Amino acid sequence: KAGVTQTPRYLIKTRGQQVTLSCSPISGHRSVSWYQQTPGQGLQFLFEYFSETQRNKGNFPGRFSGRQFSNSRSEMNVSTLELGDSALYLCASSPRTGWYEQFFGPGTRLTVL
Amino acid sequence: QQQVKQSPQSLIVQKGGISIINCAYENTAFDYFPWYQQFPGKGPALLIAIRPDVSEKKEGRFTISFNKSAKQFSLHIMDSQPGDSATYFCAASMDAQAGTALIFGKGTTLSVSS
Numbered sequence: 477k478a479g480v481t482q483t484p485r486y487l488i489k490t491r492g493q494q495v496t497l498s499c500s501p502i503s504g505h506r507s508v509s510w511y512q513q514t515p516g517q518g519l520q521f522l523f524e525y526f527s528e529t530q531r532n533k534g535n536f537p538g539r540f541s542g543r544q545f546s547n548s549r550s551e552m553n554v555s556t557l558e559l560g561d562s563a564l565y566l567c568a569s570s571p572r573t574g575w576y577e578q579f580f581g582p583g584t585r586l587t588v589l
Numbered sequence: 590q591q592q593v594k595q596s597p598q599s600l601i602v603q604k605g606g607i608s609i610i611n612c613a614y615e616n617t618a619f620d621y622f623p624w625y626q627q628f629p630g631k632g633p634a635l636l637i638a639i640r641p642d643v644s645e646k647k648e649g650r651f652t653i654s655f656n657k658s659a660k661q662f663s664l665h666i667m668d669s670q671p672g673d674s675a676t677y678f679c680a681a682s683m684d685a686q687a688g689t690a691l692i693f694g695k696g697t698t699l700s701v702s703s
Contacts, residue, residue, distance in 0.1 A: 480632070507689065519633070519678060519693035532690050566632050574689055576621040576682055580632030 477502060480569050480581030488587045494555040497584045501548050501569030507531075508550040509578060510542060513564040522565075525550050526573035554586075562588045593681050595694025602701050608666040610697045612679035615660065619681040623691070624653065624664050627676045636677070637664070669701045 481500045489495050501508050509532075510522040521534040525544035542552040548569075554561055564585050568578035594613045602608045612622075620641055625633035639646045639653040639662065646653045652665040666673055679694040 509689065509691075511691075511693075518695040519680075519691075521690040521692070524689055534690065568632075568691075570689070576623070576638070576689065577635055578689070578691060580625075580634065582630070582632050 480567055480579055482565075482567050482581040482584050484584060485582065486585045486587075488589060489557050490589050491557055491559060493557050494553060495557060495586060496551055496553050497565055497567075497586070499550045499552075499567030499569075499581060501550070501567075502579055505569035505571050505579070506548050507570045507573045507575065508544055508548065509568045509570075510550070510552050511566040511568065511580075512536070513566055513583070514562075519566070522552065524573065531573050557588045559588050562586060593679060593692050593694045595679050595697060597697060598695070599698045600700070602669045602699065604669065604671060604701055604703045606669050606701075608669045608673070608699055608701070609663060610677055610679070610699075611661065611663045612694050613659075613661045614681050616681070616683070617660070618683045619692075621682045622653070622655065622662050623680050623682075624651075625678045625680060625693075627678065627696075633678060666699075669699075671701045671703050674699055674701050 483498045507526040509524040513519045524532040528544045539555045544550045564583040566583045568580045570578045623638035624636045626636045627633040650667045655662045676696045678696045680691045
């Protein structure tokens, strides 16, 4: 079974731009969560989507948004990029919401200049 | 109350030694405590997990010890090997109607010297 895939793997943007990251979950998994990883703050939960609905949201500004499609693929969007948004963005999937074990993708490394 | 505190931040262990990483939590609603292992350039991978109704769980060289009354849990890596050199994260989660979110500790960078 293929794992979680994320595209692109690396991205460089400038302040003020917006960016869209994509995540394809493991086949059959319907829950997708997003996390931000930085050296200072560690791994922080952004949001979870299940059945195309946002189920849970972390403490991030409204510039961070996401969506999930009917095939369970998910995208996250960050608008008006700031230098502090430079991070590794990780996607994790699980069979359903409330399923404890989450399987992570390799992440998208976003650099904001 | 949502925090998970992890220590130490970094750890150097000789090959064959025991690596011990500790975590503490405050929220008694947490009911799932996983440990993740992350290598450079990779996403975190689940190593081992425990529920609060057991005090210890062992899988190969990896053991979680859980102390519910102290709200602490720890990862022990026996016979540490250079291939174990990675960053380890403890985490906690709860069965929430609003969905699932893992709350992570800040991570421990383990270096096993040969």
